[in-house]
Amino acid sequence: MAPRDASPPRLLPYADPEEIYPEDVRLEEETFLWYDLDNWYPVTIGQVFESRYQVLLKLGFGSASTSWLCRDLREHVYVTLKVFAVGNSQAATEEKVLRHLESVKSDHPGAKLVRLLKNTFKIAGQNGSHLCLVLETLGISLADIREMAGGRVPPTLLKGLVQGVLLGLDYLHTVANIIHTDIQDGNIMLSIKDTDILDALVEDEWDMPSARKIIKDRVIYASTGLEIPDEPGDPVIADFGDARIDEGPFEFEEEVMPDVYRAPEIVLGVPWNEKIDIWALGLLIWDLLEGKLLFKTRLRDPTASRAAHFARMISLLGPPPEDLLERGSAWKTLFDEDGRLILDVEVSETSLEEEEGMLEGDEKAGFLAFLRKMLQWRSEDRLTARNLMEDPWLRGTAA
Template identity: 70%
Template sequence: MPRRSHSPPRQLPEAEPEEIYGPETQLEEQGFAWYNPDKWYPVEIGQVFESRYQVLLKLGFGSASTVWLCRDLNLHSYVTLKFYATGHRQASNEEKVLDYLWHVASDHPGRNLLRSIKASFEVAGPVGPHLCLVFETLGLSLADIREIAGGKVPENLLKGLIYALLLGLDYMHSEAHVVHTDIQDGNIMLAITDTSILDDLVEAEWALPSARKIVGDRIVYASTGLEIPDDPGDPIICDFGDARVGAGPFEGQVMPDLYRAPEIILGMTWNEKIDIWALGLMIWDLFEGKLLFNTRLRDRTASRAAHFARMVSLMGPPPDDLLERGSSWREFFDEKGKLMIDGEIPESSLEEEECNLEGSDKQDFLAFLRKMLQWRPEDRLSARELMEDPWLNRQYAED
């Protein structure tokens, strides 16, 4: 069969946009303090990059990039382009880590559960080059799923997601020797099993172009959202901008504040077990519909102390040998070993705060969580060990 030739770019829609916002509206990335228009590439719908990738619509944005659904005019397929802000530290690191992962020789089934890079290129911007990474297009994130589902992910769906994530983490930790450092629901996306949902999305964009705001010589677009598919694909671990490669141990501050493992807060060296801690917190957040640690104060030191006090209330005091390994324990304890925090430490427990299960189901779920939420990194089970957990593997009868 002869190969199809390069497709011509699609003509822009003639319909008027859904809405054009005025200068008083801060649209999408504009509403955040980290946004600097000089450092963000002004991608436009219809634009073609590398004589190959035509931009069709905006999928989203983050603190370092914007993400776009595009058409590969050579391969006649959808791809996602991620445009990094100029000079952002995550850009080169993500490209380096993804390139490393691509070249790891392995037949581990978890290899396919990490996002892989198709290509990369640079475009010139007003104050420097912008790195663009090319990916296969994925669907909703677990954060999206939770929001659409009303704040919680059902148990039967969650178990399948957890098992697949553990498979991906086992490959990442045991064979690729990569620590992600930012496991959270926004960085786990579902594979797309039926690309017709993307066809529908593009046709809807052409029938009624997305809302936007014109700012000088650039356009800021509203993102186009996906819906939960009838047949969701596997969860894929994404966003390797803060990942580390190697056996470790590593040093330095990583992880989002509310997901930080004890060893990060205490100024210890760390390894892949911080991903296991974060996975435990993410599972709680998805299943319970609330953050286990949610203290945010204006003063960062006070926030850290309150966060640490919450850990103590849920897990009991940290082992002395753990404190001795860290450099920051004096922020939280005096010379007599008393925790320094204003007011009383609120007494609580996972049993009191878990509200979806009862009886042995509740006990088994919390036992599973406690295999991840341990003070000492070495006391947390590995991803492979967690895959054998009874709660995770138990089959529930249909209602």
């Protein structure tokens, strides 16, 4: 069969936007303190990039980029265009990691649970060039699911999602040698099984164009949200802007991870490896099931915030092993020579059993046993993603 000719670009809608905000209203990416209008590319709906990708609507934004649903006019499929701000280190990192993943040839089933790169290009902007990544289009994130579910994800649904995430992590850690470093609910998204939902989203945008504001030479658009489909797809690990390629044999030492998800080795300045992703996944599972963060103290003073975070770890896990403290470069900022916390922070008497409030009986015991396989002081004591997939609570075989 001969290939189809490229489709012509779609004509812009004639309908008035849902709302036009005044210039003094900060919208979406404008709300970041570091936002500089000239460093962000002014993407417009209807625009065609590379004579191929037509922008149909805005899907979202992040700390360094905006994301757009596009139609690939040559391949006749939907893609997502991620356009980075000028001079952001995440852009080069994500491109490097995604190209590395593209080069890995494997039949590991987890390879399908990692977001794919389709193309890259650069466009000239006011202050330099903008990296653009063409990615497969994904659906809602785990953050969206939690919000739509009233703040908590039901255990049955959560178990299926976690099994998929673990399979993806096993592929990243054992085959692709990638450490994600930023496992959280916004970076795990569901695949789309039926693109009819995207067709409907585009038609809605054309019937009632999304809210926006007009400032100088550009339009700032409000994002268009997806809904939970009748047949949800598989969880896919996305956003590799903070990831590391583990080229060994040495471990990493720089500070990574969101503050509230930081593993003990990050707090203590201990060299780290892929097991920080396992720690973060444990916290994410707790957050999704319980509807609240296990660690949430963030103070203006970084040292005080580190001490409070560490005190909370002691409350939940007990005293840290001495050999772990001795491996760290930052422990002297937390403890005196007698092993007491230097800063006046509370080490409350509590436990995971006391704070877990959604489950009962054997289900609760199984869940906490599963969690403890991830939330361990020493990274070497945490189970691998592959071993965690065999957990009785996760597989529904707990006694």
